[in-house]
Amino acid sequence: MMAAVQPLESLPAPGRRQSFGRNHIAMDIDIETRAPRASHEMTIRGGLQQGxxxxxxxxxxxxxxxxxxxxxxxxxxxxxxxxxxxxxxxxxxxxxxxxxxxxxxxxxxxxxxxxxxxxxxxxxxxxxxxxxxxxxxxxxxxxxxxxxxxxxxxxxxxxxxLGQLSHHETLMAKPRTYFISTTFPDVHAALPNIDILTVGSDAVEIRVDLLKEPLGNGRFSEIPSLSYVGEQLMLLRQRTELPIIFTTRCTKENGRFPMDNPDLFYEYLYRAIQWGVEYIDVELWLPETIRRRLYEQRGSSRIMSAFHDFSGTFKWPSQRAESIFLQSRRYADIVKMIAIINDHNENFELEYFRSKIKAEYPDSPPLSAVNMGETGQFSRTLNKVFTPITHPLLPIIAAPGQMSAAEINQALALVGQLPKKNIYGITSPSMRSAIPQAPFYEKCFNELGLPHHFAVVERQPKGLASIETWCNQRNFGGAYLNPAMSLTNLATSKGFFASLNNGNGPVLSEAARLIGMVDTIVVRPATSSSSASTPSSPPRQQNGDSVGAVGSTQSGLPPNTSLVFDNASWKGILSTLTRDLAPSAYFGCAAVVLASSADDAASALFALKALKVGKVYTVGFKTPPAFAKDLLIEPFNSLESIQRARTVNANGTESIRAGAGSPFVVVSALGPEKSNLVGMLVRLFGSPPRGAAGAGRENSRRVFLDLADGSGHGPRKGDPGLIAEQCGFAAYGAADVTAFTTVETLRLLVGQNVPYSFVRLASGRQFF
Ligand SMILES: O=C1C[C@@](O)(C(=O)O)C[C@@H](O)[C@@H]1O
Incomplete structure (x- = not known):
């Protein structure tokens, strides 16, 4: 039987099919991502575009x-x-x-x-x-x-x-998103704590109206100049990888930007688009001409329309509320509506409004709506799109009633919306010497106010019995597997996994299916109930079915709960490769992948496929047919073939890009015992022969990624990473990939964003 397959994001055409369970039924559900995307651009994968x-x-x-x-x-x-x-x-x-x-x-x-x-x-x-x-x-x-x-x-x-990477698409696919409203008069004050401040946030708001530009003699300018704002923004962006929301809140809506000259708003907001700010907050009271212009000129930025009502007379069940939504959505990628309320019942009125809007205007941009004041706090726990949050380290809260991510999670946990789960790190005896990860996960859960319990457990070298026992519990909340397990191995299940989904086996993400390796097991609660989008739930399900669900007769997991087998490490590789290079640096290029088995190579191949590399030369393994379908693959089987690769165009065309000729990126999953071989290849490709194709790219440092560098132990003799750097490569190691993979794992397991910088910080840089 085939596992139930479900794309969890926009993905390429399916490849190899994996057998799982008893009934041998294939369920390839081909569903488009719901996130908006520019029609003229081709989505490559989960936010990567040609641009x-x-x-x-x-x-x-x-x-x-x-x-x-x-x-x-x-x-x-x-x-x-x-x-x-x-x-x-x-x-x-x-x-x-x-x-x-x-x-x-x-x-x-x-x-x-x-x-x-x-x-x-x-x-x-x-x-x-x-x-x-x-x-x-x-x-x-x-x-x-x-x-x-x-x-x-x-x-x-x-x-x-340049439109090569879209945060918005990825964020809107998350079950819940938060942004932190920073209220610093000078962002310098935020920088030392930015890693901690942003735990749980998907974006950072810079309240431009709250910035205070010193004029000397203890005086401050009435509004900060564009020059000051530009520098402040630059500083913030240099320190956080999170998308920024640029807000010029007006005096009537709890801000400091004067309202007598709407053109001033245009000037600042348009400049923010030019500065490449990801989200621009555009207030609804601004003249329509200005809102339209900003919307039309927004490029890759996204417009968050903003409406605040502080009068205390706003009513969610009113014609006015609906018409405000309709006016807002004309020029918006997200509609934000926020009001002061007087009675707790008005929180329920807001929930009714939310579901009515969803039902009646299903194609509208997402609605982010909360109530202010203490009375409105309840709504802040229920809103799922870009909930504004604060943090105890901020000087002031940005609006009455704002809560931190931890407070929201604690509130949800108290009322049974975020039940305590057991989350496991499943390792094997070979990992005994690895540095324990439990303290790190505990730190994250603590920081996020999550009630979950984390434990590292060791599986038996053979068989699945122990894993199935941990997963088949009422309170099972998901697990990561380190090392990852092959689907072939997992498919030997004759027990719990095989029984899932009425005998079809667990749901497989496209990544897990194609890569053939599972490193994350995600619990997906029943979708019809509100629990489907609690923070602990995995990415939003694309249809209403509960594929992969536990039948009602099962003990252990609650009825209709699905288990999704996923792979997070390819994303770790992708994020590492695109940290210092835009995706276009890889489009059409040649790559080399070295590994001693297809299992070790598959995540890298998947990431390279997402980056649309032109050709992959392989060493040490046989490429699975699923990859051979979409990637141009050539095994290095002789010195001549290597020599050819150094001199020939990547995909046979004469264009400069494709003419990068000799491999631009080398990824090695070979262990230290093969360092010599890796070092030799890196030397070869680090210095392409004179006259080799690739003219014009001489300025580019090639990229070397060592997935098996035994990081944490410092550079070794014959370390391929060191050799690569000497040969002019930019070298990355397992530490980067592991930290980025952890970011992805936490998103999958608990639905929360823990920035890379926090992962590196909280792990003391020694875990990985
Ligand atoms: O629009 C909003 C929401 C907010 O007003 C709140 O109520 O949390 C806080 C503001 O900083 C932000 O721009």
């Missing part, structure tokens, strides 16, 4: 030419400098072009907007603000500091503005 195909023109300040090379490297393109924007022609397609800000000024207004996309790269140490005319005219503007140059910030900026 803007125009020629990127970087405008640089005096003496700052080198920034063009960095942009080019991040984008994976060659670059050249030109005298002016007008000199850019179709022949520059796939190049990054640098033009001095000085020269660009004369031509920027008359540029061919269909051909070029302009980015004003301004180093703040040259002085602020940047040239105001260029700022106003450019498509995007990136502010950076020379002293502490943050490559990650640039990667994120271009991945977002």
């Amino acid at each position: 803007d195909a125009r020629i990127v023109v970087i405008m640089y300040g005096p003496g700052q030419e080198q920034i063009v090379a960095v942009f080019a490297e991040v984008l994976g393109k060659p670059y050249r400098l030109k005298g002016g924007i007008r000199d850019v022609t179709r022949d520059d397609q796939d190049w990054v072009i640098g033009v001095s800000a000085e020269s660009a000024k004369a031509e920027i207004a008359s540029r061919n907007r269909g051909l070029v996309v302009t980015i004003n790269a301004h180093c703040t140490t040259l002085g602020m603000p940047p040239d105001v005319y260029l700022s106003a005219q450019t498509d995007y503007e990136w502010l950076y500091t020379e002293a502490s140059f943050f490559r990650r910030d640039l990667t994120r900026f271009v991945s977002h503005t």
Whole structure:
């Protein structure tokens, strides 16, 4: 029998089918992601897109030419400098072009907007603000500091503005999302604690109206200047990987932005779009012309329409409330409605309003609606889209009644909406020497106010009996498996797993099915009840069926509960590879994957497939047929084949991108005993022979990822990572992948976002 297969996100066509259970029934449910997406762009996977195909023109300040090379490297393109924007022609397609800000000024207004996309790269140490005319005219503007140059910030900026990575799509697929409303007058104060402040948050709001720009003599400007706001935003973005929400809250809605000049709002909010801020808060009272313009000009940013009613007379069951929603949704990607209430019953009225809107306007943008004040706190526990939260470390709360993520979870737990679960880290005897993870998970649960219990348990080397026993409990809340187990192994079940879903076996995510390895077991509660979207639930189910569910006759797990077998590690690999490079750096490139078995290689292959690499050379394993279908695979079986790979184009075309020729990325899952082989290949590919194809990409540092570097023990002799760095690669190790995988695991198991930086911080950097 086949396992029940269910795409948990937008995924490529199904490949290999996996047998599981007794009835041999295949259930491939092909469901489109519900998240909105731009029709002209092709979604590659869960938020990765081809993006803007125009020629990127970087405008640089005096003496700052080198920034063009960095942009080019991040984008994976060659670059050249030109005298002016007008000199850019179709022949520059796939190049990054640098033009001095000085020269660009004369031509920027008359540029061919269909051909070029302009980015004003301004180093703040040259002085602020940047040239105001260029700022106003450019498509995007990136502010950076020379002293502490943050490559990650640039990667994120271009991945977002050029539409290669969409946070929104991924976030809207989460069962619950939160954002922290920071209320600092100066973000410097937030930076030392930003990792802790943002635990549980999916985004960070910068309350621009609350920023206080010092003027000297203890005075502050009435509203912070764009120049000050730009620097504050830059600082925040350099320190958090989370999407930012840019808010200019007006005086009537509990903010400080004066309302006498709506154009001022436009000026700030449009600049935020140019700065590549992911979410722009646009108040509903603003003139429609302004709201429409911002919506039309939003590029890759998303508009959060905002309406607050502090009058105390607002009624959810009213024509007015509905018409406010309808007005808001015209120019919004998320509709936010917030009101002061007087009576607890009005929380129920809001819930009725929420479900009515969902039923009557199913294609509308998601609604984020809460009530303010203590009386309204109940609604903050029920809202599921971008619930605003606070944190005890913030100087003030942003609105009356705001709660922290921990308070919301504790409240949910108290009223039975977030029952205590047992969550397991299932290891094997081979992992005995590994550093214990239990303290880390306990720390996270504690920080998040989750009631769950975490335990690391060791499975027997053979058989599934112990795992099935842990999973077949009423309070089972999910598990990670380290090391991961193969589906083939799990499919030998004749017991609990095989009995799931009326004998069809557990639900398999597409990733687990294609990779053939399971590292996460997610419990999905029955969907019809409200429990389906409690924080402990896995990603939103795409249909109403309870596939993979435990039959009502089962003991252990509650009736109609599903178990989803998933794989988180491919996401860890993907996040590592795209931390310092935009996805486009990988599109069409050649890759090498080294592993001693297909099982060890599969997660990397899946990540590379998501990144649309052009070709994968393999060493040491036979590629599963499912991958061979979508990836161009060539095993290295002789020295000649390696030699060829060093000199031949990646996918046979002559374009510069594809002509990256010799492999751009090398991923190794080979253990330390094979270090010599890995080192040799890295040396070979680190220095492509003269004249090899790939002209123009010489500026790009190739990427080496060692998935088996036994991290935590420092560099070893013959360490392939060290050799890779000496050969000009950017080297990443298992520590990065493990931390990013943990982020994904926590999202899957408890539905909460724990930023990468917190994972690294809380683990003391020694777990991984
Ligand atoms: O719109 C909102 C919601 C909010 O007003 C609240 O009620 O929590 C807090 C604001 O910072 C945010 O912009």
